[in-house]
Amino acid sequence: MALAALLIAVITLPLSSPARGELTIIEHPVEASRPLRLLVIGDWGRKGRYNQSGVAKQMGKVAEDVSIDMVVSTGDNFLDDGLASVDDKAFHESFVDVYTAKSLQKPWYLVLGNHDYRGDVLAQLDPALRNIDSRFICMRSFVVEAGNVDFFFVDTSPFQLKYWTDPGEDHYDWREVAPREAYIENLLKDLDTAMKRSRATWKVAVGHHTMRSVSSHGDTQELLQLLLPVLKDNSIDLYINGHDHCLEHISSRDSCSPIQYFTSGGGSKAWRGVFRPNDDKLEFFYDGQGFMSLEVDGDLARAVFYDIDGQALHSWSLSKSRRLQVDQPPICSCSSKIRSCSSNLDAKSIYAVSSS
Template sequence: MAAAGFFNRFMALRTATFVLCFVSMLAELQRIDHSVNSDSLRFLVVGDWGRKGEYNQSKVALQMGRIGEEVEPDFIISTGDNFYENGLTGVDDPAFEESFSNIYTAKSLQKPWFNVLGNHDYRGDVEAQLNPILRMIDHRWLCMRSFIINAEIAEIFFVDTTPFVDKYFTHPGSHTYDWSGILPSREKYLSNLLKDLDLALKESKSKWKIVVGHHTLRSAGHHGDTKELVKELLPILKANEVDLYINGHDHLVQHISSLDSELQYFTSGGGSKAWRGDYDLNKEGLKFFYDGQGFMTVEMTTTDAELIFYDVFGNVLYKWSTSKQAYKAI
C-alpha cells in the first residue's frame, strides 16, 4: 500500500509538472475566469505572512476570518513572500501546511487564494510554489509567475516583480536565488512580460484594472520606491489607466495617491512580522501609513470601490472610496 501511494504521488507530480510547463509555453500571462454571483466583487489582500503562525501571523489570520464572515470574499490575494525565510524546499515541504493550510482555517477563507512570488520565495524552490500538485494538498492554492484573473467587474493583473530588481542578481549577499525560468535570458523574460502586460491592459474592457506585484512602486516604508519598477512598469500602468497597484514587500499597510494620474498605490504587507520603525511620513502623495500588522478588504461594483485596512485586532484603520463617475466629472 505504501509503495502504491508513493507511485500515485509520483505520477501526480509528473503530470502536474508537465501541465505547468505546457501552460508556461502557451503564454506568459494566462487568463483565468472567476465569475462572481452578485453585482459586487469582494476580496481580501494580505502579504508577507508565511511564518508558521509566528510574529502574530495567526492573529492576523483570525481577524481575516472574522472580517471575512462579514465581507464574504470571492477570493483572497497574497502579495508575496509566502514562506519565510527561504521559500519552500519542494512540494513536500511541511512549511506549506504549517504556514498556510494550518493557519488560514476559517470557513470564510476557504476560497481561492491567488498568489504572487516575493523575493523570499525566490530564495527557495520556485517551481514548488508554482507546481499544481500543491492544489492536491490544499485546493485553495494557485500561484503563477504572472497571470490575469478576470472577475468580470475587475481584471486583476498579477506581475512577477522580483526579477526586475537588479540587486538580487548583482549583490545577492549571502542569499541564493532560484532563477530557473529567468536566466540565462533575464532581459528577454522581462521584455516579454512587459509586452504581454501592456497588450493585455490595452485589450481589457473591464471597468476596473488592478495590478498586483510583490515589490513597492511607491512607498514611505523601509524599502521605498523600487526604481526598476518605476522605470519599466509604471509607465505602462499609467498609459493604460490602471486604477490600483497593490503590493507587499514593506511590512505595513499604506495608501499613496498619484499626483499625475488616477493610479492609487496600496501596500498590504502586514501579514506577520512588522514594526520596523523605518519610514518617511513626508512621502509625496502619502494618504495613510501604519507601520504594523494588518490586511485589506476590497469591494467593487461597476461604478464604486471601497478599500479598508484592518489591524491585527480587527479594528478599522483606514477607509478609502472612489467612483468611476467622479473620474468622468473631473
C-alpha cells in the first residue's frame, strides 16, 4: 500500500525535540471541485471486541456512500495499554484486520490518548508502522492542511496533571515529553504560531481529552485553563475529541468565540450511564457506540453522528458567511429542555435539546 507516499507532502520535518521547533505540517490533497469529507472515530482499539467490528462495518458503509477523503482518530487507539512494540500483534488485531472496507483505505490521522501513553509511545509513533499499513499516520501534535480546512492535532495527555502526580497503578511513558511544564509551554507556543499562520476558512482542533463533556470524564480543567484561550484567540471553529466513550455535541455560549465541541469516542466500549450537564449548551448526547462524519464545502460545514446500526442520530451545519446555524430535528421530540428520548433501538438513550 502506497497511500502515504502518494498523498502526503511534509513541509517541515518532525520535531527532533518536543520542546523545540515548529509543528509538522502535512498537506492532504483535496479536489477543488468537491467537498472535503471525513469520518471521526475514537477509543476504538479493542481487537474487534465491544462492538468495535460492528462500528467499523458501518463506518465502511458510510465512507462508501459519501466517498471520504480521510479518517481522523481522537486517540486511545490501542486499549488498554497501547502498543508494546512495533511488532505488537495488536496493531493488526485492532487496526489492520478491523478496518478492512475498501472505502476506509484512506489516510488515518491519529493523536495519542492516555491509554496509548501506557504502552511504548515511541513504538506507536514509529514510522515503521506505515510500512505495515501506510494509512496509519500518528504523531504527538501536528497540522494537516486539507484545502480550506486546517486540522490542528493536539497531544492532550501531558496536560492532565493527575497522570503525572497520581497515576496509581498505571505507568505513563513520558519519554521525550518530560518535563511537563516546558513541554506544554512550547506546545502552546507552536500551536499559536501555526494557527496564526493559517489562512484556511475553517480551523479545527483535534485532541483526545474532553474540553466540554456531560459524560463520565466531564470537562478537563487543564485544557480549559491552558488550551482553550489559544483556541479562542485564534478563532478555532471546532474542537473534536474522544476520551468519553459516547457521542456529543456542545455549543459554546461565548458569543465572541462560538466554538462547537464534538465528542466522538464511541469506537468500542461504551454505555457508562453518566450524565452531568455543564455551563455550555448541550445540543446532543448519545451514551453509546458510533462515529461522526464531517463535510466541508466552501464556507459550509456539516457534521452527522451515526450509531452502530448506521442510523443518523444528529446533524448540524453552519454557514460561515451567514453565521447561521441550522440544527436538524432530533429523532424524537422533547417537551422539556433536556430529556431522555427512547429510540426504536433497544436500551439506547439519546439526549437532545428541544427547539423550545
